[in-house]
Amino acid sequence: MNNLKTALETLANGFGGEIFMPGDSGFDDARAVWNAMIDRRPAIIARCRNTDDVIASVKLAGTRNLPIAIRGGGHNVAGHAVCDEGVMIDLSLMRGVDVDTVRRVAIVEGGTLWRDVDAATQAHGLATPGGLISDTGVAGLALSGGIGWLRAQHGLSIDNLVAADVVTANGALIRASADENSDLLWALKGGGGNFGVVVRFEFALHPIGPEVMFAAPIYALDDGPGPIRAWREFLARHGDRVGSLCEFSTAGGEDFPEKYWGKRVYTLACVYNGDAAEGETLLQPLRELGTMVADFSGRMDYCDVQQLFDTLMPSGDFRCYWKARYLTDLTDEMIDLAMQNAKAAPSDNTLSSLWNFGGATARVPTEETAFGDRSMGWMYSLDGVWSDPGEDTANIAWARDGWTASERFGHHGRVYLNFPGHGEDGAALTRTSFGSNYQRLVEIKTKYDPENRFRFNQNIAPEA
Structure with missing residues (x-):
């Protein structure tokens, strides 16, 4: 060896x-x-x-x-x-970020974490859509879409990818942009790590922060679905400016009143994609939907918002199995199912969530990016998180059972490929998720990686 x-x-x-x-x-x-x-x-x-x-x-x-x-x-x-x-x-040693304030572009190395990008860009009052956990790698999140707080006004991470430098399977370094190898740039916008090693990204930047409005009223699961239904109707009116999710979790620790410790709760977490003062006024009704367990709302630094969920998912501490699917709509029945699943979660560390779409994300045509169809209204994610290997079976079964039960509310069988369980659903699920774009992806894969050297991903097999 x-x-x-x-x-x-x-x-x-x-x-x-x-x-x-x-x-x-x-x-x-x-x-x-x-x-x-x-x-x-x-x-x-x-x-x-x-x-x-x-x-x-x-x-x-x-x-x-x-x-x-x-x-x-x-x-x-x-x-x-x-x-x-x-x-x-x-690529963990390759974490450089350069900000071109004239072009409003961030030039980001392939091993960079989102916290690196946020720190560098916010120094100039700029940002590009990233994820919700700051120690996530830019490459993995962005190449399969990249769903974050800024999606309402600025779309997904891939919608802001303007160029990339890629080492392909034959060891060649090529540039993918609108003017060079445009087919490869298209494939990188949602096609995952199938086509090579991206050593450098270029992302469009937008004026954001430094202060943004973050709303996080928390309600008890036992108090029923009323606040979630009101939140749904609120987003139907304001989803073009608000990136949001309803996250189910378990209350614990000194941040919560002691009477709620160990109780299941849900947070209506929102980031207003605009002026913080304007957002504070707009989001206030979400903090008046009933008796709150706690309220973590307030104006805060954008980089702090980007790191709020980091402590929930420390690296290497937990065993995890996540599944997600897109939903056509968020019906009362789907809300009830999400609440039932949250109540039945076998681990207090487990999260599940309902995410809204619309706004800039929805305006991108199917054929413009490999990611494909943007007509889904919502996403449902089941994030099994636990510590004891002896509890693997119960926790994986909970996530898969909930994911299967939500299928009847799904959007053409499509799923978010960054939350693929352990990838065991294979090629059929990948093909369905890309829909009408799948065959073009196969052709591009065959061009740049004919031997399927890059196959540890939601794999798109090349033509034989």
């Missing part, structure tokens, strides 16, 4: 990063990802420091006929960042 390390160093003419193999000190730490359930052993881990290291790693995989896993932030719940018996390309 050591000849793999030698081959990589030779190929790179002095590899600039770090190399780990089974038995090396640091190998187990290097292969660990955010979900504690994932336990895979690559043949070699290439922790790259620059683009040349990435090219060398891809070429090594080609010469040895090895598959490639790509680690950005390592946050994907299915553990796509790490593989068995392949080459794990780790």
Whole structure:
């Protein structure tokens, strides 16, 4: 096996990063990802420091006929960042962010976390749509869509992707933009890590913050669905300016009155995509829908909002299984089902949520991005989170059962591919999720990765 390390160093003419193999000190730490359930052993881990290291790693995989896993932030719940018996390309040393204030573009390296992007862009009063947890990797979240707080006014992460530099399966570095390899740029807008290693992204920026309005009134599950139904009607009127979700969780700790500890609750979490003072007035009715368990609403720094959920999901601490599906509409029956599922969750760490769409997200035509159809009104996510391996079966069954039960409310069988469980539903679910765009994605995959070297993802198989 050591000849793999030698081959990589030779190929790179002095590899600039770090190399780990089974038995090396640091190998187990290097292969660990955010979900504690994932336990895979690559043949070699290439922790790259620059683009040349990435090219060398891809070429090594080609010469040895090895598959490639790509680690950005390592946050994907299915553990796509790490593989068995392949080459794990780790971009965690590549976290540079440059902000071009004239063009309003952020130039972001492939291993960057969203907190890096937020800090760099907010220094200039700018932002691009990211996720809800700041230690998520930019690459993994963005390439499969990227659903965050700013989606109402500025769309998904992919709607702001203007260019990318990509190392393809043959070790070539190419640029994907509107003017060069535009088919590849289209595929990157929702097609995941199927087409190569993105070593550099360019995202459009928008004036945001530094202060935004965040509303988070919390209501008791036992008090019924009234506030959720009122929230639904509120978003029907204001969903073009409000990114929101209703999150079901378990109250605990000193932030909550003691009488609610251990009780199931739901939070109507919203970020107003505009002036903070205007948002405070607009969102006030959501804080007057009944007796609140607690209220974490207020004007706050945008970077702080982006990190509010970080403590719920510390890296490597929990075992996780997440499933999500798009919903055509949010009916009373679907709300009731979500409440029943939340009440039945076997772990107090588990979350589930209802997300709104509309606004800028909905205005993008199906054929404009690989992501496809934008006519879904909502998304339902079941995020199983627990600690004891002995409870794996119960927690996975809860998430899958709830996901299956919600199918009758689904939107053409489509799902959010960043929340794929452990990827066990395979090609059929991937094909359905891309809908009419799937065949074009197959053609682009065949062009850039004919041997399916990049297959640790929601895989789009090339033509035979």
